[in-house]
Amino acid sequence: MAQYARGSAVAVIRLRNPPVNALSLAVLQTLEDGLKKADADPSVKAVMICGENGKFSAGADIRGFSSPKRLGGALGPIVSLIESSEKPVVAAIEGVALGGGLEVALGCHYRIAHVKARMGLPEVTIGLLPGAEGTQRLPRLIGVPAALDMITTGKHIPATEALKLGLVDEIVEENTIEAAIRLANKVIGQPLGPRRLSLKPVPKVPNMEAFLDEALVKVKRQARGCLAPELCFQAVRAATQSPFAEGVRRERELFQVLLSSGQAQALQYAFFAERAVRRWATPSGASWSSAAPQPVRRAAVIGLGTMGQGIVTSLVKANIPLVALEQDLENLNKGRKAVMLLLQREAMKMEGGAQILDFHNPAHLQFTVDFDLLRDVDLVIEAVFENMALKKEIFHKLSKICKPGALLCTNTSALNIDEIASATNRPQQVIGTHFFSPAHVMRLLEIIYGRHTSPTAIATAMQLAKALKKVGVVVGNCFGFVGNRMMFPYVQQAVFLLEEGSRPEAVDQVLEDFGFKIGPFRMSDLAGLDVGWRSRKDQGLTGPSLPAGTPARQRHGQRYSPLPDLLCEQGRFGQKTARGWYLYEKAGGRTATPDPWLHNFLSQYRDTHGIQTRFIDQEEILERCLFSLINEGFAILAEGIASGPEHLDVIYINGYGWPEHRGGPMFYASTVGLPRVLAKLQKYSEAHPDVPGLRPSAFLKKLVAVGNPPLKEWMSYLSQQSSKL
Ligand SMILES: CCCCCCCC(=O)CC(=O)SCCNC(=O)CCNC(=O)[C@H](O)C(C)(C)COP(=O)(O)OP(=O)(O)OC[C@H]1O[C@@H](n2cnc3c(N)ncnc32)[C@H](O)[C@@H]1OP(=O)(O)O
Ligand SMILES: NC(=O)C1=CN([C@@H]2O[C@H](COP(=O)(O)OP(=O)(O)OC[C@H]3O[C@@H](n4cnc5c(N)ncnc54)[C@H](O)[C@@H]3O)[C@@H](O)[C@H]2O)C=CC1
Numbered sequence: 001m002a003q004y005a006r007g008s009a010v011a012v013i014r015l016r017n018p019p020v021n022a023l024s025l026a027v028l029q030t031l032e033d034g035l036k037k038a039d040a041d042p043s044v045k046a047v048m049i050c051g052e053n054g055k056f057s058a059g060a061d062i063r064g065f066s067s068p069k070r071l072g073g074a075l076g077p078i079v080s081l082i083e084s085s086e087k088p089v090v091a092a093i094e095g096v097a098l099g100g101g102l103e104v105a106l107g108c109h110y111r112i113a114h115v116k117a118r119m120g121l122p123e124v125t126i127g128l129l130p131g132a133e134g135t136q137r138l139p140r141l142i143g144v145p146a147a148l149d150m151i152t153t154g155k156h157i158p159a160t161e162a163l164k165l166g167l168v169d170e171i172v173e174e175n176t177i178e179a180a181i182r183l184a185n186k187v188i189g190q191p192l193g194p195r196r197l198s199l200k201p202v203p204k205v206p207n208m209e210a211f212l213d214e215a216l217v218k219v220k221r222q223a224r225g226c227l228a229p230e231l232c233f234q235a236v237r238a239a240t241q242s243p244f245a246e247g248v249r250r251e252r253e254l255f256q257v258l259l260s261s262g263q264a265q266a267l268q269y270a271f272f273a274e275r276a277v278r279r280w281a282t283p284s285g286a287s288w289s290s291a292a293p294q295p296v297r298r299a300a301v302i303g304l305g306t307m308g309q310g311i312v313t314s315l316v317k318a319n320i321p322l323v324a325l326e327q328d329l330e331n332l333n334k335g336r337k338a339v340m341l342l343l344q345r346e347a348m349k350m351e352g353g354a355q356i357l358d359f360h361n362p363a364h365l366q367f368t369v370d371f372d373l374l375r376d377v378d379l380v381i382e383a384v385f386e387n388m389a390l391k392k393e394i395f396h397k398l399s400k401i402c403k404p405g406a407l408l409c410t411n412t413s414a415l416n417i418d419e420i421a422s423a424t425n426r427p428q429q430v431i432g433t434h435f436f437s438p439a440h441v442m443r444l445l446e447i448i449y450g451r452h453t454s455p456t457a458i459a460t461a462m463q464l465a466k467a468l469k470k471v472g473v474v475v476g477n478c479f480g481f482v483g484n485r486m487m488f489p490y491v492q493q494a495v496f497l498l499e500e501g502s503r504p505e506a507v508d509q510v511l512e513d514f515g516f517k518i519g520p521f522r523m524s525d526l527a528g529l530d531v532g533w534r535s536r537k538d539q540g541l542t543g544p545s546l547p548a549g550t551p552a553r554q555r556h557g558q559r560y561s562p563l564p565d566l567l568c569e570q571g572r573f574g575q576k577t578a579r580g581w582y583l584y585e586k587a588g589g590r591t592a593t594p595d596p597w598l599h600n601f602l603s604q605y606r607d608t609h610g611i612q613t614r615f616i617d618q619e620e621i622l623e624r625c626l627f628s629l630i631n632e633g634f635a636i637l638a639e640g641i642a643s644g645p646e647h648l649d650v651i652y653i654n655g656y657g658w659p660e661h662r663g664g665p666m667f668y669a670s671t672v673g674l675p676r677v678l679a680k681l682q683k684y685s686e687a688h689p690d691v692p693g694l695r696p697s698a699f700l701k702k703l704v705a706v707g708n709p710p711l712k713e714w715m716s717y718l719s720q721q722s723s724k725l
Pocket of ligand 1: 019020022058059060061062063064075096098099100101103122123126128129130131132259272275276
């Protein structure tokens with residue numbers, strides 16, 4: 001609702017729809033009624049629009065998008081109505097003015113903001129464009145380059161930046177509402193023509209066309225198949241080419257295209273999925289309502305390799321004092337240097353960063369090789385080599401040294417949390433906190449509870465995720481947890497496709513065209529092939545412990561590809577050795593070039609093993625890689641390892657570069673249709689009976705049998721017996 005009140009000469013319209021004053025049809029209706037009332041009342045000389053509870057508005061009500069046409073259609077005319085008012089209208093922006101909220105403010109004649117307010121047009125992030133004339137008004141107010149940047153990225157800008165751009169007229173540190181009323185009184189009687197943005201020309205940029213062409217290339221490159229950024233661009237371009245009314249018509253047309261593209265639905269699903277996973281619950285019924293987090297006043301990180309360095313950086317950025325520990329002085333100095341470099345880079349990105357990130361102060365960040373310094377910390381994150389014996393040794397030590405309440409976290413990528421916990425005297429305080437590389441950048445934190453992990457430990461880890469500005473997703477314990485477990489069959493298929501006739505660049509291209517930031521082979525070269533090789537050796541799948549006479553392409557009766565092992569035996573570890581699945585310009589180089597040596601090697605390999613090279617089309621590449629990953633997802637759900645498909649999707653979008661506009665793997669499966677996914681898996685499984693990853697999961701079959709229900713109903717089809725839930 002919006003509330004109308006008339007004080008002296010200034011009528012106040014307050015947008016009211018907790019928690020973020022989203023613009024529902026009801027709010028819009030009362031906004032319109034309020035404007036008309038103010039217009040009709042001769043004692044009202046000016047109008048002030050503000051939001052309830054210190055927030056202007058987060059924009060259109062995304063939950064009400066069941067009738068988006070009506071909502072979109074209603075907002076634009078109301079913004080016009082505000083602008084055409086003969087009495088000055090002032091927006092008092094507190095908290096946030098986003099999307100339709102900012103468009104309402106753009107219709108106002110004056111904008112005044114609290115210094116802590118944030119503004120933006122984030123529609124692009126939910127697959128839309130600012131459909132209430134925002135793409136036409138913003139460029140007229142702040143110029144094309146700045147408007148294009150805001151509209152195509154959806155970024156939120158602070159009030160201070162908004163002032164510099166001319167988006168707001170004034171910022172205040174005290175009471176915004178009072179300041180807005182003062183301003184409204186002051187401007188009574190002043191001409192409104194120059195304040196109506198629709199009447200202003202778009203400011204000229206020298207060589208506008210060349211500027212726009214260049215900007216379009218950048219927008220397309222960053223969009224990776226997502227339609228919204230490009231259509232946002234087109235709407236802004238229309239503002240530079242046409243009068244206001246025509247630009248608005250173009251904006252509406254483009255908005256309709258996005259609305260029916262399916263991508264908007266996927267992105268909105270992803271928005272709510274991210275919020276849904278914050279409300280974690282475990283099979284035993286623990287949740288926020290039964291568990292409070294413990295405070296983390298001081299933390300520790302053990303192991304300052306690739307992951308430890310990023311984790312330390314993340315903690316420092318969150319202002320959590322910490323101790324960083326290595327096994328010896330040589331590694332400590334190496335780790336310290338790398339951490340300091342990362343922190344300096346991060347500080348440079350922040351305004352006043354060096355002061356905010358007080359990383360030179362030992363009270364905030366202390367480097368050591370002495371475990372005794374961990375006595376008083378509240379939480380430890382272990383990030384040493386992926387080796388069970390070593391992790392157990394460390395956890396045993398920690399349980400003797402750390403204070404009784406301290407939480408002991410492991411950053412293992414796949415190992416059994418219960419086995420690690422068994423080395424301690426407090427298994428209820430042992431938990432997996434799986435960061436993703438680079439840990440100070442990637443948003444995902446997979447939080448893995450073991451058999452004995454307490455609800456308090458889970459709540460504390462979730463709270464830590466929030467403090468680090470990460471998305472925490474609570475999952476159960478199994479080899480590879482959720483993310484890596486789903487990735488194994490995907491990568492396995494990619495390698496099998498090479499055996500059968502494809503090439504790394506062909507497989508990567510298909511998956512990058514689908515929208516992944518990076519295909520599986522480029523990813524493997526980046527992460528280092530040696531990492532998986534070490535793990536396979538530990539598992540006895542390759543290396544000296546492999547029993548003599550084991551068939552080259554079979555392990556435990558299942559198909560196995562020794563290709564990655566053979567590459568490692570040649571010293572081809574990826575970027576770090578300038579050779580892997582691709583060739584690089586130098587060790588550590590980033591530019592991947594298809595490698596004739598590898599192509600020749602693959603041909604010889606196929607000859608050796610009597611494999612007939614065949615042409616593999618794009619559809620087969622995509623389906624075998626993605627459907628095997630999705631199939632594993634269904635198995636994970638059936639086992640109760642995750643409490644819903646949203647969890648898997650949030651993990652894939654935030655940790656594995658899955659294209660958000662496709663909503664995550666499980667959402668994608670629902671859009672493809674489960675009967676089709678099942679039929680294709682059945683087909684590939686018949687062709688490759690020795691590949692368990694292609695054998696359709698029982699849960700997928702069940703969902704197809706019950707008639708392909710919508711994703712939000714899937715979990716209700718899991719019987720109590722088949723699930724741990
Ligand atoms: C289909 C066609 C439709 C045609 C309409 C055309 C009109 C347009 O031009 C299009 C628009 O305005 S689209 C909306 C653009 N606005 C946004 O994307 C802002 C989304 N919200 C945020 O960024 C953060 O919630 C925010 C920064 C605001 C707050 O962050 P916090 O971290 O403090 O809090 P959250 O946990 O994210 O949010 C609190 C609760 O509010 C719900 N919510 C947030 N924004 C909403 C919105 N715009 N509509 C409906 N619900 C919304 C959010 O889900 C959460 O609820 P619970 O999950 O129940 O806790
Ligand atoms: N590299 C990656 O992309 C990811 C790795 N992980 C996991 O994170 C953990 C660490 O991996 P990385 O950082 O890649 O390894 P890394 O090899 O880069 O670093 C491990 C560090 O631990 C130190 N270390 C070994 N023993 C120690 C001890 N007793 N006391 C103190 N420090 C000790 C080593 O000196 C080394 O600096 C592993 O469990 C790995 O599976 C998890 C997510 C992603």
